[in-house]
Amino acid sequence: MSYRKRRFWLSLSDAGIISLAVWLACLVRFDFSFTEISEYQPMYLMMGHVLFVVTGMHFAQLYRPVYRYVSVRELVSIFSTTSISILALYLVLKMTYLLGWSIRFPTSLFLMTLAFVLLGITGSRFVWKWWYEEREKRTQDRRRTLIIGAGSAGVLVAREMKTSPLSELRPVAFIDDESSKQNLRVYGLPVVGNRADIARVVQRLSISDIVIAMPSASRQTIKEIFDICKTTRASVKILPHVADIISGKITMNMIRDVALEDLLGREPVQVNLEEITGYLRQQVVLVTGAGGSIGSELCRQIARFGPRKLLLLGNEENGIFEMSLELSRLFPEQETVSLIADIRDRKRIASIMHEYRPAVVFHAAAHKHVPLMENNPCEALKNNILGTKNVAECALETSVSHFILISTDKAVNPTSVMGATKRIAELLIQGYNHFGLTRFAAVRFGNVLGSRGSVVPVFLNQIRAGGPITITHPDMERFFMTIPEAAQLVIQAGALAQGGEIFILDMGKPVKIVDMALDLIRLAGLEPGKDIPVVFTGIRSGEKLYEEILTAEEGLSSTCHNRIFIGKPLDFSWNELLAGIARLEQIADKGATLEDKQSIIEILQGIVPGYHSTSYVKEESTPVPYQVAIG
Template identity: 55%
Template sequence: MDYRRRVVLLSLIDIGIIAIAINLAYLLRFDFQVNSKIFVFIPYVILMHLSIILIAFKRAKLYKRVWQYASVGELIAIIKAVTTSEIIFFIFHYIVQKFNPEFLVPRSIYLLSWTLIILGIGGSRFAWRIFRDNYLKIQPYHKRALIVGAGDAGALIAKELKHTADSEFYPVAFIDDDPTKQSLEVMGLPIVGNRKDISLVVKEYNIDEIIIAMPSAPKSEVAEIINICKSTTANIKILPRVSDLVNGKVSINTIREVNVEDLLGREPVKIDLRGIADYVKGQIVLVTGAGGSIGSELCRQIAPFDPKQLLLLGHGENSIYEIELELRKDYPDLRIETVIADIQDRNRLRYVFDTYKPNVVFHAAAHKHVPLMERNPSEAVKNNIFGTKNVVDCAHEYGASHFVMISTDKAVNPTSVMGTTKRIAEMIVQDKNQISETKFVTVRFGNVLGSRGSVIPIFKQQIKQGGPVTVTHPEMVRYFMTIPEAVQLVIQAGAFAQGGEIFILDMGKPVKIADLARDLIRLSGFEPDKDIEIFYTGIRPGEKLYEEILTDEEGTKATKHDRIFIGKQLTISRDDFHFMLRKLEKLVYNDDYPADNDEIKGLLKQIVPSYKYDNQKNISTDESKHTETFNLAGELAKQEMKLAKIELASAKGE
């Protein structure tokens, strides 16, 4: 029913109720024997009441209220409107009676009319709610819902679910950990236990859906409840956090599926807005790899800090075009420049830096697919090592104030070409910092949920196709972060930069990939190993079971942010490092003699001795000499490892 028809219908109902109420007031006042002299004034009393009350109801917006949710607030609004109307009528009639004393309205009529009108109109509104509560109960098409959390949000969700006829859910019970609420009722629904009882309640009440309505609860607590719910056959849904709800409003439209991010159980990242604004606001900011999952999120989160200009540099035109459209729509006043360029093209990069002269550089461009880079090591070297070197050299040459490179935990004691090339890229950044005014830093973190190349999109696609979900090894473990929190910490780390640091992000607890696969299957409404099979393929070349965030030589110290630590800087011989880089460059860029994969990997191992590669070929005596000299710094650093571990324990308050 549209608004106009609804107002007309309610007005007609109110007119009838007011007319009946006033007639009944006169009948009660005169014991159902109304004198004819009094009776002739009843139409006047009715007409005046109708005029005044209908105007009062409209001004009080009583016709805009949804009466299927009528409560004490609606009753108070009716009482106020009727009381005001009676006072106005009393004043008006007092004036009229001054000029015409024969217009008699007994004073008791005011009180009786007030009472009967409130009872009539209030009763009509609540009658509709009572009808819906008692006759529009659970239907065969409804899914039986258990609400976890009997607080304000849970009560509002239960109320809306009960009164929304086309909702697919109908609430049947509450779960709440508060012992004082046990065995009580909220919105006519029983509170049947705490979180430990969820499994039993799901079976006893034949629950189809579990709705977690705890928007203000810590993420760790929500993650714990989700883990309990996973053991049941019910689907799991959740309300967003309070910060995600608009103006505190809760409705069934805000109920969403549980995401893998909810399972991590980490609190949102808190960032120092002032510190970030100091080095980003009013600056020309360049983001390489701006079309990628990390690079594009960097652009989204840098844009609100009002940079003077944001340069989006990428090799793929489609991805750059997409992020450009998004940013121009969300930030129409922001100066954006898109640059299609390959970081391996040194001359093109020099032109970009010479033209725009960026002050802050976020370097996110990289080849990161481990198996692909294992089969194509020369491309990993060209892009991750020498592409990074090109960007680093340009940032130094053109006087950028900050340079922040995105690295990976796969760079620690690497077993892959990709990880090794990122480790050498970290060394390039630290090496350049020794001679530059630019603050060169690296930020190292693990896998990012939902990024290109991560397992989540692959698993979702496999589940969509009916399985099997492929996992390399049942014991494989990885650290995970969400894209937004990783990028926020990257930007925050840049504000702490003094130069040369490797910032290490707190990734929380590592997650088993097999458990992650099972969670995704359950969250998709299937039973692992029953509806969707999990198939173990074996560890791929370059992979390892456990990722690390520190090398043996590195210790950490704390920063002002409880989620960011600094890896200890290592002293390396610049001459030997540059010598090895030149050898590597000649090897991969030799057009006359294409490099053999094993040759490349062997030379990578000489630069990064912790790289676990067993097929190293013999090298010349001259090269061995340089390699031994280059490795000396690493050996010396190992002697400081015990001290570094003590610093780490101290930084964490252990």
């Protein structure tokens, strides 16, 4: 508390104590006779005592000491100053009485007042001391925290930490890159350097926690700051989006741990809400694979735009049931229909399409696990190719307006059965676009953070189990995006689709899997190599080191959305495609022997020229521990 504030509150407190002391002295001196008390005009007597004693305190500079350190010396000063001040008032009133200007006040009244004032003021100083000590004790129990960003958001965070009884964090200092703020105090806390000083400041000030309070900063900036923070042993947290700060709703439980999404190093994709609203509002919308990670997020996003009816289709009953419950809670006015169906069942799909007549179809149902599909190629054929063929043909029969396929970057120059089957699904979509009125399009993107079976949940489970984290190769890279980004891109593509396009997201730079694993370990508050070992196991069948978003022949053309591009469609023979699919269907129907698996690969290579299988070119590998450089 500043000197001025402390002086004001102590003066006000003393004034109250003195007034109460005068009143108590009058009550005791005149035996609680209010008639007799009124003759001595106690209000004027109170004002006189307050004026003399408080003024005396100011002249004696007794409001300057910090009373968490109150000592005998201060108490003696209070006693002498109070006694002299009341004696001075007594002498003034005695003189006015002798001059005939006032009545005579009993001497005992002043002695009683002095006793009560001394008791009250010295008692208050001990109360102040106790209050300071208790507050300091609570503050010391809190973890010392460095706030990155000394702007308005940082001030809000510091204030919340200081005032919230729920806060376990104690703000110690700010870090800010603006040179004009260096060596200044912001909200009573010093600005002790810029981001380059973080490690030094954490060590010098014994910081245990860091809060990044820069809600308007780019993801690239957040990643750069986190990369510096992770060299320390401090726990790193981050402030939520700027919209929550503008609304003034910051609370301590909104300060969350840094998530992997914050470290993608690029800005999240933004969608054109007006365009989306136009083709979804008051329409019947069907989502296949609605119980999966992408399908369920598509349903959440679509429900925001008020479709007339939202059809949730999937063959996994628990996922569909949970999605239906969630939508009924989040969007109670939205009509949803839960449909348990297998996209490989042509009759069931046709029945649903004819009954509900959807205007928009988002086809998210697919088998996506690369190693599993290498060992079960017939299931990949049935689901990813024949299932897509069934849904697309039924969409044509019922004159669906928009059909959007969710594809993958693994369809580009595939080395896996899964990637090859998804590439054939893209070709089917491009071919069907030439028939009927339906606008067919595909959306191609990379790995989705947090989707079921993806690398992040696997790593998290390995960290919870105490390790090791297993990675196939130290140079393996992947493109990543968040689940909401993926869903929004798919929906935006539907608005942009004119028919036959393959939409591709600018996903920034690919991320090394080993770097992601190390970030996850540090986000868990652990040290790579020491707390959690990292082991390389060798590339699995069907995997490749680097993913691509398009072939060299495709090229890119821009759209009105600065993060979405269109891959140029390649020429192919529609009849040869259907003939190859027919051959694959024959093999899939009878079940695949080892010889059939080789036939499947050869047929896939005939349909997808860029497909190079690695299933039968497999190196024997021995797990190798990863040596992590710390420092």
